[in-house]
Amino acid sequence: MRFEVSRVMDTVEQRLTTDITLAQAVVDLADVARFQELDGGRPVNLLRVGMVLDALAQYLLDGAAMLYPVAGRELISDQALTSKERMVLGRWLDSGRIEAVPMVGDRVIEVADFTGMPVIARRNYRQYADRFPWLGDSPERVLRLDRRPGKAVLIPGAEPDSAPTGNVRSVGRYATTAATPDTGDRVFQPRARQPQTRVSTRAIEPAASPSSLGATLLARSWRCSEDLCPSFGADRELGEPVPRLLKGVPSCPRHERPLTDAGSRPAEYPVAVVIEDTVRLRFPVTAAAPVHVGRDADISLKLWLHEGASSWIADRHLTLEIIDSGLVVTGVGENGTVVWHRGGPGEAGESVRLYEGQRYALGRHDSIELYTGVELVPGNRRVVGGPVSARDVLSVLADAPTVALRAHSS
Ligand SMILES: [Zn+2]
Incomplete structure (x- = not known):
């Protein structure tokens, strides 16, 4: 049991x-x-964050969805946390994975x-x-955390304890933290367009x-x-996260002291690996170094590729990098890479x-197709329109039986 809980925490x-380039909520x-009612277990339990990650993944249909948690001192010092939870919480705080x-x-x-x-x-x-x-004008930007048998759900715009609304709308956000031009300036434009082999059903909202x-x-x-x-x-x-504004001064949220301006923030883009319309992984492309993508x-x-895709896609198939603050892809593999250019969502x-x-x-x-069903979607957006259902989204709690939430492990 303890082993399983540790693995879930990892x-x-x-x-x-x-x-903030990668976080989605x-x-x-x-x-x-x-949220004790979620599982009827202990008054405070860190594992519940796993249930909320699952709810976010289900809501976004994004099995790699990432969360920006903020923790106040009263939680961090709560004596009702187990020693294991305090250790894990300390690690998350020290590594900057959650904001204290x-x-x-x-x-x-x-x-x-x-x-x-x-x-x-x-x-x-x-x-x-x-x-x-x-908060008043766009209530759908608040996703109400609620419970259903055995799981947590997110309901946009709902008041606490109200009935769920049927019409779930996307409340994702734009791709980048830096200003992005609406239409990409092409660094390279091949003269002859290849015939369209696959019309993507993907709308990026x-x-x-x-x-x-x-x-x-x-x-x-x-x-x-x-x-x-x-x-x-x-x-x-x-x-980086975003500063806290205290009396109009950009300040450290943790130390509540003014921050110094270290210059303009380099452009940074999140990219999602989408296999058969399911997001498997999310990674940032930063100015620090190009990122090579391939088998x-x-x-x-390679973990996600079937035989056909695996023999088509090169070990190093393409490179993503930041050039002039924009996200640029360079073809590397000899079979070529397809970019789907779109003027707008949908x-x-x-x-x-x-x-x-x-x-x-x-x-x-735009999106990048390495092989049919193997795509990179730049931007931190909800991917909709594909044939994905909530059943395709894996749980982070797959290793944790519900009973683990009730266990007093210490
Ligand atoms: Zn600080």
Whole structure:
């Protein structure tokens, strides 16, 4: 049992991040950990974050969906947590996978406002509608955390304990933290278009954008005066979170001290690996280094490839990198790579084939096809329109029997 719980915690850890390029929803961790009615177990239980990750994955139809958890001091120091949970929580805090704050207050809403990502909530945040009017105007940006037999669900725009609404709408967000041109400037444009071999059914649906204040803050890099700060320290390995605004001053959410402006923030793009319309993995492309993708590369796809795809796709099939703040793909494999260019969400698009050494600057709605059913979708968006059903989305709790939630492991 204990082994299984540890393994689940490790799996959960991979899906938590305060890198706003990768995160897809923000939540007050206490809201989740104290949702006792979810399983009828202990008053506080960290494993419930796994159930919420599953709910987010089901909601987004994205088996790699990532969560930005904020934890207040009252949760972190809660004596009702088991020693195992305190150890895990400490590790998550130190690595910057969750954000520690003295008081949560409106921080969760602030993160949502600055980034455009939705909020997962049990409690009502309407008291903050003065500072964040969208809480009243765009209630669908709050995903109400509720329970169904054996699982958690997310209901956009619903008041606490109200009946679920039938019409589920996307509340994803735009792709990048840096300003993205609407149409990609092509670095390379092949003269002859290849005939269209497959019309993608994929529609890529954006929703909320960062607020203008958020966009301004996100355009800069920030440093905390505490060198070892997991949020804004010099040694942080993850991409950056967003500052807390205290009395109008960009501040460290953890240490509540003013941050220094470390220059303009380099462009950074999230990319999702989509196999047969199911998101399997999400990774960032940063200015630090190009990312090679293929059967066996920085991002290795071989685990998910059937024989036909495996023999078509090269070990190193393509390279993604940042050039002039845009996301650029370079064909490497000899069989070529297809880019589907779309002027807007939901368009079928037109295809451009890249051969060795050919480059293409990806637009906001473009996707890359390495082989039929093996795609890269730039942008942190909900993928809709495919034949995916919730059944195709795997659970992070696959290894944890429900009884683990009730267990007093210590
Ligand atoms: Zn700090």
